[in-house]
Amino acid sequence: MNANFFKKALFILGTALFFTACSNDDDNAISGPSIQLLEVGTNNSLQAFAGADLHLEAEIEAAANIDKIEVEIHSETTGGWELNKIFTEGYSGAKNATFHEHIDIPADVAPGDYHLHIKVTDKNGNSKEAESKLAIVLKNPAAALVFTPVTGTGVEGHGDHFHGLAAEVLGTPITVTFDENGNAISGGHLHLNPTAIYKIALKTYDNKGAETQNKYIADAATATNYKAFLVGGSFVLNAATANGTGAIFQPREATYADGTTGSTTATTSTGVTTYLTIGTDNKGEKDVTFVMRKVNTGVKTTITRADWNRADYATAFAGSNELELKFEIHAE
Known part of the structure; x- marks a missing residue:
């Protein structure tokens, strides 16, 4: 009787461990990165000046660790300025990061309506993207x-x-x-x-x-x-x-x-x-x-x-x- 009890206990324990492992595997499989875009332009103005820098800030979480962060800017009209830039230094390998960067806007950029995309990819290849409208304007300094x-x-x-x-x-x-x-x-x-x-x-x-x-x-x-x-x-x-x-x-x-x-x-x-x-x-x-x-x-x-x-x-x-x-x- 003690032997049967011992076998049943082992069976129950093994079953519990199996389902726990499966549950953890499932959690890891679906746990992709997340990104919360906090600021586009100074004071989140959604505006940048040609010849100046664009302030960007976002909070990023990635259970599988960050691999890279990509920033893309493109014009809403034909012939505007485009940017594609990848950031890894200070971010790659981290589970959580505050993405704080300043993107230089060339002085000769055509003003107008643009679109911003920030995409974070984790070490498992999962990715998440945030986007925002962006206006680039010309402005003389005071x-x-x-x-x-x-x-x-x-x-x-x-x-x-x-x-x-x-x-x-x-x-x-x-x-x-x-x-x-x-x-x-x-x-x-x-x-x-x-x-x-x-x-x-x-x-x-x-x-x-x-x-x-x-x-x-x-x-x-x-x-x-x-x-x-x-x-x-x-x-x-x-x-x-x-x-x-x-x-x-x-x-x-x-x-x-x-x-x-x-x-x-x-x-x-x-x-x-x-x-x-x-x-x-x-x-x-x-x-x-x-x-x-x-x-x-x-x-x-x-x-x-x-x-x-x-x-x-x-x-x-x-x-x-x-x-x-x-x-x-x-x-x-």
């Missing part, structure tokens, strides 16, 4: 920041400012452009060398594309009303470090727009031209805003070189913001 690397004998950061800028040698510029709301149109994910020094030129434009930034420094009297800040990012300031490994942001115009000089001192300079180094203490990604602030009478002379990144700048220095340009710095 403002720009031009970052040009600076080298030269004696050019270096010291405390809260730079030495040797008169001997500067300029490299290849990098431009970030902005719309009328201060959102980056192109170059908004700015990659900078944390140890390099950059000369930043502010550009603003009227509706005909003419530069207008000299309105902030038309002459010495006008400039007393304006001061630039670079806020956000929680920077470690260079003056607070022992080895000069922090950030410096120094507004420094050599002349006013009327040709007179004297605007390079700490409290008189405005910031249409500035110099920046990030510093190794600030490696990583930082969300920042370049601010041109119109300050009340007598306020500008109280703003020191240590105040450029203050979180409370708006309450500390009474006035109103004329310009807020939002972008990311990737210091690497």
Whole structure:
């Protein structure tokens, strides 16, 4: 009797294991990838600008692990621009991933209505696709920041400012452009060398594309009303470090727009031209805003070189913001 009981127990156990295994096999067989499209264009605007980059974000799950992610863009009309691109780095082999990429849109792309497809394929060959409409438009920038690397004998950061800028040698510029709301149109994910020094030129434009930034420094009297800040990012300031490994942001115009000089001192300079180094203490990604602030009478002379990144700048220095340009710095 004990033997029969033992045999029956083994039979029941084996049957249970068999059906469990079959159930697991069935689950694996039907468990393909899933994709949830979160963002097409900044703030999910479903819009991109020719000559800029298209922001894409999606959440992906794949029980059998991701093999590849394909992005396809094609025009809804004949003769438009087309893109086919495969992404594997940082995604292949993962079960779950946030797909976050920026697709460069060539400047000569024909504007119009386009269609976007994002397809994820897992290691078993199963695939899932998400799609969205996309408008590509032409747009003139309202403002720009031009970052040009600076080298030269004696050019270096010291405390809260730079030495040797008169001997500067300029490299290849990098431009970030902005719309009328201060959102980056192109170059908004700015990659900078944390140890390099950059000369930043502010550009603003009227509706005909003419530069207008000299309105902030038309002459010495006008400039007393304006001061630039670079806020956000929680920077470690260079003056607070022992080895000069922090950030410096120094507004420094050599002349006013009327040709007179004297605007390079700490409290008189405005910031249409500035110099920046990030510093190794600030490696990583930082969300920042370049601010041109119109300050009340007598306020500008109280703003020191240590105040450029203050979180409370708006309450500390009474006035109103004329310009807020939002972008990311990737210091690497």
